Amino acid sequence: MMIGSTTKSLQIGFLSVLLLLISVSLVWAENVWEKKDLLKWLDKETTPTQYKDFESDFFDLFTRNVTSPVVPDLLMERLYEGGAKRVPAERLLDGLSKEKERLQRVVRIVAGIGYTELSIDNLKPHVKALSIALRGDLTFSLVEEILEESFKNEYSLTVGVSACTTLFQISRITFLTEKDFLKLGNALLNSSLPASGYSSLTSVFIKGRGSRLKDSDIMDIIVRILERGGGLVQIEREISRRTRRR
Amino acid sequence: MKKTKIVIVVILFVTLAPFVAEADGYVGGGSELTVSPDFTPQSVPNLFVEGGFDFFFPVGENWSFFLTGAGEFSWFPITGDFGGKAYLSGDATYRSQSFFSRLTVSSSFDHTSWQKAPYWYQFSELYLSLDSSRVSYYVAPVIVWEIDENIHIPGIEGTFGLAADIQTIVLNPEIEGGIHFLPEMERRTFYGSLIELSWYPGVPFTLSSSLGFTRNDSTETETLVQGEEPLPVNTYINLFFRPKISFLITQKLDLSFSPPLDFMIMDHGAIVEETLQSTPEYKLYFGPQIEINLQVSKIFSLTLDSGCEFIWSNSPSEEGFSWTTTLSGRFSF
Numbered sequence: 351m352m353i354g355s356t357t358k359s360l361q362i363g364f365l366s367v368l369l370l371l372i373s374v375s376l377v378w379a380e381n382v383w384e385k386k387d388l389l390k391w392l393d394k395e396t397t398p399t400q401y402k403d404f405e406s407d408f409f410d411l412f413t414r415n416v417t418s419p420v421v422p423d424l425l426m427e428r429l430y431e432g433g434a435k436r437v438p439a440e441r442l443l444d445g446l447s448k449e450k451e452r453l454q455r456v457v458r459i460v461a462g463i464g465y466t467e468l469s470i471d472n473l474k475p476h477v478k479a480l481s482i483a484l485r486g487d488l489t490f491s492l493v494e495e496i497l498e499e500s501f502k503n504e505y506s507l508t509v510g511v512s513a514c515t516t517l518f519q520i521s522r523i524t525f526l527t528e529k530d531f532l533k534l535g536n537a538l539l540n541s542s543l544p545a546s547g548y549s550s551l552t553s554v555f556i557k558g559r560g561s562r563l564k565d566s567d568i569m570d571i572i573v574r575i576l577e578r579g580g581g582l583v584q585i586e587r588e589i590s591r592r593t594r595r596r
Numbered sequence: 597m598k599k600t601k602i603v604i605v606v607i608l609f610v611t612l613a614p615f616v617a618e619a620d621g622y623v624g625g626g627s628e629l630t631v632s633p634d635f636t637p638q639s640v641p642n643l644f645v646e647g648g649f650d651f652f653f654p655v656g657e658n659w660s661f662f663l664t665g666a667g668e669f670s671w672f673p674i675t676g677d678f679g680g681k682a683y684l685s686g687d688a689t690y691r692s693q694s695f696f697s698r699l700t701v702s703s704s705f706d707h708t709s710w711q712k713a714p715y716w717y718q719f720s721e722l723y724l725s726l727d728s729s730r731v732s733y734y735v736a737p738v739i740v741w742e743i744d745e746n747i748h749i750p751g752i753e754g755t756f757g758l759a760a761d762i763q764t765i766v767l768n769p770e771i772e773g774g775i776h777f778l779p780e781m782e783r784r785t786f787y788g789s790l791i792e793l794s795w796y797p798g799v800p801f802t803l804s805s806s807l808g809f810t811r812n813d814s815t816e817t818e819t820l821v822q823g824e825e826p827l828p829v830n831t832y833i834n835l836f837f838r839p840k841i842s843f844l845i846t847q848k849l850d851l852s853f854s855p856p857l858d859f860m861i862m863d864h865g866a867i868v869e870e871t872l873q874s875t876p877e878y879k880l881y882f883g884p885q886i887e888i889n890l891q892v893s894k895i896f897s898l899t900l901d902s903g904c905e906f907i908w909s910n911s912p913s914e915e916g917f918s919w920t921t922t923l924s925g926r927f928s929f
Contacts, residue, residue, distance in 0.1 A: 549798030
């Protein structure tokens, strides 16, 4: 009887410790932003002293109307970056406020499409990547359409984000229009290329450019081949063939 | 009568407009300067203009037709010489999920005022491939017809290869061979093998290179050294390594660098001071070349192309160095 109750207490104790460990690890794993993170950073010796005068503005920005815990977490990264570059406080606040708007909108788009069952840690890198893409030439509507296509194909968010990141990289080196990007993005998502291979198309544009092919011609070659089930091999052979003609 | 012609032209334009929507044309010009080893201009500067066009006609889901042509006219103002070259090529392509075929017919022409007769080259290729998304097996039989200084040289060539995508690298081993028929039962044959590697790392950079050899044999002979027996010409082994890197400096500025290396071994002996040595003649060719392209606007680009050629040989008359720089502008519309 005595042995039975000791075993039971031990079991309960073990379960409590286990539960505690799980909750601690979950908090740690989710890496949720806390106010003290900001305070700690503002008090740091390496942080420019002028930021201290704007403490309440920073707090406002990090806490008011925040729709997802991902947002302050990612804003914190931008804050560290701005601080390291010694960006003046007003400019930093302005930049952070624009970034907050962008991040909130990205989170809304992602959730609106249907990618809802993601943990904060899973969502964070995707929101960050999309925000970077949106700082370039991609528009919100384009990103939304690409993610919708990805969701429609029952792909994970990683695939949709890879397509957007590739389009962003291509937008930095070409003169293509938004319509072209949409065509290219849809072709990528409906192709047999693995998501890890999407970014190779950036280098394909460099090769085509070096062969004096127009950006729109390179895009046409890629889209037509991907639509017919082809991949990098067929694109490479077609670009090389067009090169030999010139 | 005039009205009828206009109507016909308008109807033709309206009919063809949807197909020629993807047409692309260009015109450009530039000048070239060649410098010898002692850094004095070896040949006079020349001016050239070039132009060309591409028409792409997609028809339905699987078919497409491609027509391309280009021409270049060069003028050497000091000597008054001139040269011209042109080509016209058309192909019909059928592409399905796993099968691809293309029939190409092409013709090119090259002539300079100091040549006796123009050089013509006709080429017909049937390219067939079986494709999956990561691998492509292909075979391409070719019929060629050369006219060199009024001598007709028909020939048959063929290529068989495989291209495979391994992550960001495309590997392409290939074997090729052919036979060309010369007058009086003379023949030239060749066979070779190469492996091409292209790397697409996903950043604004790309590397491609090919490594291989060709063996050329010919029944033709020529007296290379006075008083000696005629020697086989066009008979040699060529080993080559041709890398090329391209990268983007800014959105408008891209750069390519290629340092090709070729090593040729001729079967006949080396010729030193008009005497024939028993050792085979060898020739090492190194031709680093740099090309900088500036996309000034959506329709205009400037290209600076500069390259050296170094040739080392145990036949001193074959040795040499030259440097050529070309600046050209191109309008694409």
